[in-house]
Each structure stands twice: as structure tokens, then as C-alpha cells.
Amino acid sequence: MSFWEDFALKLLDGTIVTLELLSVTIPLSILLGITIGMLRVYGGRIGSFIANAYVFIFRGFPLLVTMMIMFFGLVDLGIMLEPFWAACVAIILCSSAYQSEYVKAAILSIDEGQSLAARAIGMSKFQEVLYVIIPQAVRISLPGITNEILYMILYSSLAYFIGVSEIFAAAVTLNSIWFRPGEIFMSVAFIYLFMTTIASLGFRKLEAKLRVPGFERVR
Template sequence: MGLEGYYAELPQAIITTLSILVVAIPVSIAWGIFLGSARVYGGKILSTIATGFVVLFRGFPLIVTLLFIFYGLPEIGIYLTPFWSAVLGFILCSGAYQSEYVRGAIRSIDMGQIEAARSLGMTKFQELIHIVLPQALRRALPGISNEVIYLNKYSSLAYAIGVIEIFQVSKKWNSWTFEAIPIFLTAAAIYLTINTVTTLGFRALEHKLRIPGLEIEKTR
């Protein structure tokens, strides 16, 4: 069986890849927002824990994280399927990177607004939810979208723990047919399509949420 077998198996692999991303993207964004907020507003203990988490998962190669989750956790009685091992690894690593964008955006908010919120008797939590985050997330959105694009691409690393996704199927059929050019061009076109749709989606979201004057001034 030649390329027909590859193209027959590819749709299910695409569904698997998209399923990973549909779960990992929103959860990693939420996790990144929590970590970024905790590093600024979490107090000494929570801020230290959040910072340690970010340093840890930004320092590990993603492939090492995936292998540790899939092969290491069973040694302490935690068993995850390849699919959920990949999802968890992507959430932990991507969330750590996204937290940096969120933290930087929170720090960029004018102190005058924060002082005004405190003068009105707002708690730190109210200040964060009602004043800071609505502005900070708009500023962080371009960075978050960039990290999501990376997540789309490094979802291909899920093949290392046995997830039957786009790259795994492409790699397998290349080893069987030696038709590298059509196989990997097809895979590349699929990833390009996913990233293009993601980019357009985030641009539309940025435009919808745009508030004139709120953007960080570009360097000339």
C-alpha cells in the first residue's frame, strides 16, 4: 500500500492533533494567567511557588517533560494515556511561557490606576479582576497568540510518547514508502493551515478587544 494508506490514516491523525490543541490551548492560557497573576499579586509564598514552577518548566525541554509524565508518573502510581500525558505536558510548559507575557503586561499597567483602586477600598483581588487584568490581557494577547502558534507546532512532539497524530503517521508512512516529499509536504501544509487559522483568529480577537490608546507604544 502506497500513499493511499497514508492519506486514509491522516484524517484521524488530524482529529487527534486538533483534539490535543482544543484542550491544551484554553487550559494553558488560563494556567498562564493564573501563574502570571500569582507572581505579581500572590504574596510572598504563592509568588515564590509560581516563580519556581515557571523557572522549572521553562528550563526543561518539552520532550523531557512529556517523557517524564508518561514514563515517570506510573512509578508513583499515576497512569495517564499518551493523549492525556501530551495534553498535560503542553499545558504545563506552554502555561509557564504564557505567564511571562501576563506578568509583564500586569507590570505595565499605570500605577496611578492601581492607587486609585486602592483609594476606593478595593481589595487586591478586586483590583486585579476589575482594573488590572482587563487591560493587561489585551496587552498580553499578541505574546499569548505567539505562544499558541508554537504550541500548534510542538504538538508534533506527542509522537514521542505514542500519540498517533499528524507527525507520527507521517513518520511511519515515510519509513514504509520512502515518499518523503509528498508525505512531509502534506504534513507541513496541514500545520501551516492550522497556524494560519489560529493567527487570523487571534488577530480578529485583538481587533475586537482593542481599546484606542491602551496599546503599548511601538519602538520607532
């Protein structure tokens, strides 16, 4: 097999694994980030304490260390995760902690008069949060969440260190066989650039569709 055939096959396989990793971690981290952000504001004393502790821990843990804990550390507790799922759990935990900050800030930025208006027309607290607060908070926090998603795409390469056969792992394997680092790693860099560009454009269009009047960003 020639270099270019091996190059194409291995990078294709690695890219597929990376996309599978992101297809799991992106939606789940967003959902968990929104949930944690809401708990920090509306969770009461116990709920907000748990949510704040969660954010304190996983914002302070490096992602690579968290991956190592999920893959190697949990074995001591009798829990054995495959490398792919250990990486997924670690990325979701760390990323959702950061995303919850954007959600919390978005909730607190909403004018209190809207809550009073919701109560005035007979909405319960639950209805107020569900129909008035959450839709606006998601829209307002979307630029910050988008930025975090772009970091997730890049940081997914750390999964290589616990044995996930993603695109960076494919590049390392190729280089160990063919010793052509310039071509291999530059190609991988452009693949990551392509993925982040597509994600950025997609979220920008979503942001434009969902933008709240009065909260437009200056470009």
C-alpha cells in the same frame, strides 16, 4: 488500498488527534498561564515563590523531556497516564510557564494610577484586580500569548515520541509503508502551516477587538 486512499485516511485521523490535543492544551494553558502570572505579582511571599519556582522549572525543562517524564517517569510513582494525556499535561505545564511571563509583564505595565483610582472609588484589592487589572493584562499580553499558541501547534508533533497517533506519527507510518517522504512530509508541513495561519488570523481578529487604546502595535 492505494497510496492516496491510505494517505488521506491516515492524515485525516492524525489531524483529528492533533486538533483534539490542541483543543485541550490551548485553553488550559492560557488559564494556567494567567493564574501563574497573577500569582507572581499578587501571590505574596509564598504564592509568588511557588509561582516563580514553577516558571523556573518548566521554562528550563525541554518539552520532549517533560513528555517523557509524564509518560515514563510517573510510572515509578504509581501514576500511569495514557500517551495523549501525558502529552497534554506536558504541553500545558511548559507553555503556561512561558505565557505567565507575558501576563506578568502586562500587569506590571499598567499604570499604578489606575490602582489608586480604583481604591479611590471604594474598590477592594480583589475588585481592583478582577475588574481593572486582569482585563487590561489579558488584552496587553494577547500578542505574546498568540505567539506561544502558534509554537504549541508546531510542538504538538513531539507527542509522536511517546506514542500519540497525531499527524506527524501518521506521516512517519505512511512513509514506512510507502517510502514517499517528499509527498508525505511536505503535505504534513502544509497542514501545520494551514493550522498556524488560521490560529494567527483568529487571534489577530481577537486582538484587534480587545486592543487597549494607547497600546496599539505598529505593524
